[in-house]
Amino acid sequence: xxxxxxxxxxxxxxxxxxxxxxxxxxxxxxxxxxxxxxxxxxxxxxxxxxxxxxxxxxxxxxxxxxxxxxxxxxxxxxxxxxxxxxxxxxxxxxxxxxxxxxxxxxxxxxxxxxxxxxxxx
Amino acid sequence: xxxxxxxxxxxxxxxxxxxxxxxxxxxxxxxxxxxxxxxxxxxxxxxxxxxxxxxxxxxxxxxxxxxxxxxxxxxxxxxxxxxxxxxxxxxxxxxxxxxxxxxxxxxxxxxxxxxxxxxxx
Numbered sequence: 001x002x003x004x005x006x007x008x009x010x011x012x013x014x015x016x017x018x019x020x021x022x023x024x025x026x027x028x029x030x031x032x033x034x035x036x037x038x039x040x041x042x043x044x045x046x047x048x049x050x051x052x053x054x055x056x057x058x059x060x061x062x063x064x065x066x067x068x069x070x071x072x073x074x075x076x077x078x079x080x081x082x083x084x085x086x087x088x089x090x091x092x093x094x095x096x097x098x099x100x101x102x103x104x105x106x107x108x109x110x111x112x113x114x115x116x117x118x119x120x121x
Numbered sequence: 122x123x124x125x126x127x128x129x130x131x132x133x134x135x136x137x138x139x140x141x142x143x144x145x146x147x148x149x150x151x152x153x154x155x156x157x158x159x160x161x162x163x164x165x166x167x168x169x170x171x172x173x174x175x176x177x178x179x180x181x182x183x184x185x186x187x188x189x190x191x192x193x194x195x196x197x198x199x200x201x202x203x204x205x206x207x208x209x210x211x212x213x214x215x216x217x218x219x220x221x222x223x224x225x226x227x228x229x230x231x232x233x234x235x236x237x238x239x240x241x242x
Binding site: 006007008009010011022024026030031032033035036048078079080081082083087088089101102103105108109110111112113115117118119120121 | 127128129130131132143145147151152153154156157169199200201202203204208209210222223224226229230231232233234236238239240241242
């Protein structure tokens with residue numbers, strides 16, 4: 001069943017009780033999912049205005065230009081939202097060396113879940 | 122800076138205060154991001170045991186086999202977790218007709234955010 005929010009052309013992001021919305025970051029070139037983090041309204045606004053991804057850090061309680069320290073920024077190619085507008089999918093071109101994860105890896109999703117634990121992919 | 126949780130081979134998913142963890146569903150064949158939803162521990166356990174994605178519905182407050190009604194289930198090809206283990210990336214093969222979104226579309230991310238609103242992609 002479709003609802004008005006599924007078909008509208010108004011962008012009305014649904015922030016959660018903490019004022020946050022999840023954002024999936026995907027490499028526009030090859031579809032790799034690079035990371036997932038949260039935005040508040042200000043981070044979303046700055047992302048749209050600057051074309052560079054900003055997040056809200058839940059652990060540090062602060063606005064955060066992704067890559068401000070490391071140089072590993074993400075330039076927005078396209079931003080999408082889902083049917084109920086409570087999640088964002090942002091296709092990007094990684095800047096810097098392309099090692100987006102704070103561990104130095106290209107993607108934060110570098111481990112597979114197996115029957116008994118994790119293996120490095 | 123890397124921490125133990127970044128390098129461990131123990132799978133210790135970090136559920137939030139509501140007992141939930143976000144899960145990105147990606148088509149294993151072409152890398153399209155199909156949807157994003159949440160799992161509680163039971164949904165994650167059932168997903169791992171059955172190979173079919175289960176979620177926790179926050180709006181309906183119930184465990185949910187994705188596609189139970191529509192037939193649009195997702196077979197797990199690979200499950201990954203991120204550096205701090207607070208998000209899952211699940212590569213799947215869509216079953217059914219491949220119209221995963223409840224609106225009948227293939228992906229829930231069918232609208233682009235523009236300067237003024239949304240356009241259908």
